[in-house]
Amino acid sequence: MANPRVAILISGRGSNMMALVEAAQNPSYPAEIALVISNQANATGLSRAKAAGIATAIVEHAPFGSDRERFEGAMQEAIESRTADLICLAGFMRLLTPWFVKRWEGRMLNIHPALLPAFRGLDTHRRALCAGVKIHGATVHFVSAEMDSGPIIAQGATVVRGDDTEQTLAARVLEIEHRIYPMALGLLAAGRVQMVGGRCVIDGEVENHQVMIAPYVR
Numbered sequence: 001m002a003n004p005r006v007a008i009l010i011s012g013r014g015s016n017m018m019a020l021v022e023a024a025q026n027p028s029y030p031a032e033i034a035l036v037i038s039n040q041a042n043a044t045g046l047s048r049a050k051a052a053g054i055a056t057a058i059v060e061h062a063p064f065g066s067d068r069e070r071f072e073g074a075m076q077e078a079i080e081s082r083t084a085d086l087i088c089l090a091g092f093m094r095l096l097t098p099w100f101v102k103r104w105e106g107r108m109l110n111i112h113p114a115l116l117p118a119f120r121g122l123d124t125h126r127r128a129l130c131a132g133v134k135i136h137g138a139t140v141h142f143v144s145a146e147m148d149s150g151p152i153i154a155q156g157a158t159v160v161r162g163d164d165t166e167q168t169l170a171a172r173v174l175e176i177e178h179r180i181y182p183m184a185l186g187l188l189a190a191g192r193v194q195m196v197g198g199r200c201v202i203d204g205e206v207e208n209h210q211v212m213i214a215p216y217v218r
């Protein structure tokens with residue numbers, strides 16, 4: 001069977017999008033990047049995608065005003081024109097309607113810069129520092145009607161240091177994002193993600209007893 005084709009939706013710099021594009025350049029990767037769509041005409045991610053030889057489209061939300069379904073209809077057309085099977089949200093800064101979410105149920109992923117279900121929404125690193133958590137990270141999950149709430153495919157974590165700033169923490173979490181997003185998409189594309197009772201079970205997961213304890217003290 002042919003590899004699934006993926007549309008990536010972005011609004012900004014597109015570093016996660018590039019991590020997916022680079023992973024998919026490996027001939028053994030089980031998915032193909034068919035299209036990158038941005039709702040922002042000046043998103044830096046667009047030129048990065050073009051430079052990598054990926055088809056791009058701009059579907060701005062502003063002309064549709066408050067009619068989110070018509071905006072999504074325009075995105076849907078662009079996605080269909082490139083016959084994409086899966087969607088990856090990668091820093092896409094628009095909320096999606098239940099109509100669009102339902103249409104892509106089980107076929108649309110998002111990356112969130114926190115260990116869900118902690119810190120849904122924006123400003124995750126600042127809020128993690130304020131809360132004083134000792135471990136923080138990132139999550140790849142299916143998109144469901146409720147924001148940042150769908151079944152979790154993969155997570156990665158880092159220790160939060162006492163001297164971390166929002167920027168230093170964000171940089172370490174971003175490195176994790178760039179590892180777990182290609183991994184999670186690869187697992188889904190290879191048919192290795194099963195839904196059991198609303199949770200994701202991964203085929204072929206090997207035994208791993210790694211633990212992370214913070215703070216690390218002598």
Ligand code: GRF
Pocket residue numbers: 010012013014015016017045090091092111112113174177
């Ligand atoms: C990432 O931190 C991602 O987790 C969040 O938005 C940011 C997008 O960054 N959803 P980039 O555009 O992928 O560089």
